[in-house]
Amino acid sequence: MKRRGDEFLNVAAHELRTPILPILANAELLRDKIKTGSRELDTIFRNAVRLQQLSENILSATKIDSNSLTIQKEEFDLNTLIGQIIEDEQHAIEKRNLRIVFVPQTSNLPVLADESRIGQVIVNLLDNAIKFTQEGQILVTSEMMKEEIVVRVHDDGPGIDPQIFPVLFSKFASRSPSGTGLGLFICKKIIEAHGGTIHARNSSAPGKSGAIFTFTLPALR
Template sequence: MKNEGYYVMYHESANIEIIRNTRASIKRSFDLVESASDEVLRIFSSINAFRRQARIGVLHLFKESIEYGVKIRVLIPADYQQITQIINEVNLVLPELSIRSVDMSLQNTIGILVVDRTQSLIIETKDDTKDNSYDAAGLGAYSDSKPIALSYASIFDSLWKQRELYEKLNETYEQLKINNKMQKEFLDIAAHELRTPIEPILGLTGVLRSDKTMDRAAVEELLDVIARNAKRLQRLADDILDVTKIESQSLELKKELINVNDVISNTVQEINNQIDHDVKVELVFIPRDHDIIFVEADKARLTQVIFNLLTNAVKFTKKGGGTVSITLEEEKKDNGPQKLAVVTVKDSGTGINQEILPRLFEKFASKSSHGTGLGLFISKSIIEAHGGKIWAKNNTEDKGATFAFSLPSAKTRVKI
């Protein structure tokens, strides 16, 4: 039978229409997509086939359909690099389009289109080297048989889910590789951090035992060094224990009404006592307007967070000298009645490494030769367990970085 300038053959038993005219096949594919009311499934025979269709406006057609609420999914035989490039290109004009790759071994001469799981169209690729879709295409086979459409849709769904599973497995594998690398780095750092305080503890203990004639002042000085390193060792052990509690979701908070000003003042004083005299870092805290701000929190844990932020700031400032300031303010939350206590630590040090910044609060995130990279992870977990938020940024105008966290304020508030 001859119709509209091309030959078709009807197979009544299977409701299949053979379209021999390539322009008519391509036009039919566009018409079917345009007629879709619910879903379009498209398997391209190759990357070249997809690019040829893109050149004649298939992405514009997909965009119009998506705007009308049609869900469109596309499969293309491609490797990881190729599909990534295609997705990046398509995202510039049509980020709503769902595209996945199938194994390159599935590249063939047949493309499949399924519309609303009721109609289907098979388009042959006669010559994949051609740049023009009309020169590349061969026969088309259209069917309005629902069983046929469902069989093609089943193939599509199987390939789509297979790819989804592969992507999840690959993502898990890559994450495991990252975790293994991070854990190895952590073990190396932890071993170094353990050795650093242990060596002077053992060495100076040996000196004290062997030299019984040492005067009291010298003994006290050595004992101070031993005590300082013992505390460092204890903090490392506490950090590792805290991480274990956080990951097992067994971190307990003993909340009470806390004067945040007092916690900051006491922590600043403790750190000032620990800073060596030759370190030219000024640690500044001036309570704003003498306001006393209260929060419902675990005092020991809140002290731990402030201590972590301040010691980090001092560590990255002391090389060149400078100032570390800590402020406390009360702000309204989203212009509502709830107020937030906001603690901000600003330093004039080296700033946050750009490579670390995106994962700053993750485990083992550290570029420093000292420290385990656990402190900020623990601090974030503690603040979030209190219903608060923590964040950080590099200072734009000055040197250094700014760390801050917020906690819901308690209703009790005193101004003196």
């Protein structure tokens, strides 16, 4: 019974992706055409992106549950990927008093990893930071430390609810009315499938609140 339920979810999430792509592409084209900006178009765009991410997350979660999450490794520069994702995410916060700052500590970060899956991790971490931070800054850093690549996402939000810490990376651990609680579960599985680690803590620095998520990936040798 559970398997049939998973299969249904898998097919539904897959089918959802097909109509979302042209909605997104056309909203993007229109946005480029209407230089003055449009609140209605922004709403369409934001929700189409949300729908796309949701279907990606559901697909990944069903794959994790059936042990069929595949990792296709290739060599790429992690800083370039982070930069591209941040550029896309800037659109979502354009009109808010919030900005994402990327400070790579090491200029080139070649990795052997699944680029789209690592992208999914970064998107999920940034989405959370954007969702839980009313205003201020989201600081993203990346660096090579010994044999590891370390990426950090530090936001200015209220920090992680202490009650959720023990189950933070479990499925459906959500404290957000609009959340499904799949994001961090997927992040952990993807990072671990690459031989890396992921953890979270709240900032203890005076005057700087917020959540800090850190993931590592083995450096390319």
